[in-house]
Amino acid sequence: MAIPNMQIPSRQLFIDGEWREPVKKNRLPVINPATEEIIGYIPAATAEDVDIAVKAARRAHGRNGWGSTTGAQRAKFLRAIAAKVLEKRPELATLETIDNGKPWFEAASDIDDVVACFEYYADLAEALDSKNKTEVKLHLDSFKTHVYKEPLGVVGLITPWNYPLLMTTWKVAPALAAGCAAVLKPSELASITSLELGEICREVGLPPGALNILTGLGHEAGSPLVSHPDVDKIAFTGSGPTGIKIMTAAAQLVKPVTLELGGKSPIVVFDDIPNIDIAVEWTLFGCFWTNGQICSATSRLIIQDTIASQFLDRLLEWTKNIKISDPLEEDCKLGPVISRGQYEKVLKLISTAKNEGATILYGGERPQHLKKGYYIQPTIITDVDTSMEIWKEEVFGPVLCVKTFKTEEEAIELANDTKYGLGAAILSKDLDRCERFTKAFQSGIVWINCSQPCFWQPPWGGKKRSGFGRELGEWSLENYLNIKQVTQYVSDEPWAFYKSPSKL
């Protein structure tokens, strides 16, 4: 299919169903990571805009507002949004690619997931109508108790840059499905498609204030959103340090948060794999998809020593075959990382690995044929020690580090040797062994004979320093619901706890 050429639309903040200039009129440059050029500007919100947006959300959520709609009514809007996103798929994919740097076909596939997600939460919104009041059986006949599931209220959604519109959707779709009014703060490194979601909501007539979109810097727009007293909850995906800042600020207001943070996930490969090429490809995909910028990347390869040499030889051949190019080119399989900051961070982690004694088996530098753009070769690092930074720290770039093992116990120990706990993969023909590893992995996600496939129905999230809470599936809807208990005294008899005074 022809990849459309696109200019960045000029947008303002999306507040109360319309485009509004920031109070301080600030704007931020949009940089295409493949060319390092400024290709547009986005509005930069500050605390004043956050307050205006939160007030709009509270009005929208208020009595007879979005929060009082039925799930069926909300489902209509979510399906209309899905249909509009599908209609604009090629344009949205191009905007995603020139803003984020991911290959166009990956961006287009993300847009397909966005459509599916909105449709999925439309179904869940509809189903909520018959599930939002359920009786709880008691041991006493004198009382009747029900549980109501009602919208939590006004929610703050703060998203990262690695899957811009998809991570926005993972939060906006369930929040709207639950009947919450939302204030979204996308990453300043890739905000374009989230702003286009605002235009789509405007076109489908989403009630004003149900979704507000504030682009801007984390400390100027994100931080005031977290600390705003009239925001009932924060859902965040991003780095560990920022997650800690958000949790600390929210704690001052006893404000609930869900944190989807980083990872340093393992992929354990045994010598009984039936097909080495299939195993090698999953190992590549698990670390180099999305230009290596996946929170759940299986960036630590733990390979059985009996197959290590043969496996690494084959891994090298596959890696050399990865097409690194402008992400708008057909069959590009690796584009640039998101920004100069990320480019320098990844190269620094690689040079530290070298200085600490590891071997750069392949890559580690800018590809020779790409003089501009934040491109880094797919990199494989061996002779890694568990004391090294490259073993311990999330790179968030196309860098795979490798260690070997002899026994299952050693493999499990290496796999869990991380402060994170997001994903873990095991490749082996022995499904009993895979079951043992599934139980032993300290993670929220386990892949068996694959790595990274991600669907909108099952729960997504981790433990340890990867954060807490679950997104996707029914789990994400629960994030945005208040569970209310209602207990009614149905007896005609007096409660008779106190001695009654003399009869009147």
Ligand SMILES: NC(=O)C1=CN([C@@H]2O[C@H](COP(=O)(O)OP(=O)(O)OC[C@H]3O[C@@H](n4cnc5c(N)ncnc54)[C@H](O)[C@@H]3O)[C@@H](O)[C@H]2O)C=CC1
């Ligand atoms: N787990 C994941 O999915 C992601 C992990 N990362 C990791 O984080 C590192 C830094 O990347 P960044 O984009 O700077 O991530 P970040 O965590 O700083 O930013 C993520 C989001 O949080 C916002 N934010 C930043 N500071 C904030 C604050 N004080 N209060 C409220 N919101 C705030 C940002 O504007 C953005 O929307 C990356 O190198 C990578 O290692 C980054 C993006 C996604």
Ligand SMILES: NCCCC(=O)O
């Ligand atoms: N495949 C989606 C992973 C989500 C994330 O990297 O944040």
Ligand code: NA
């Ligand atoms: Na960008």
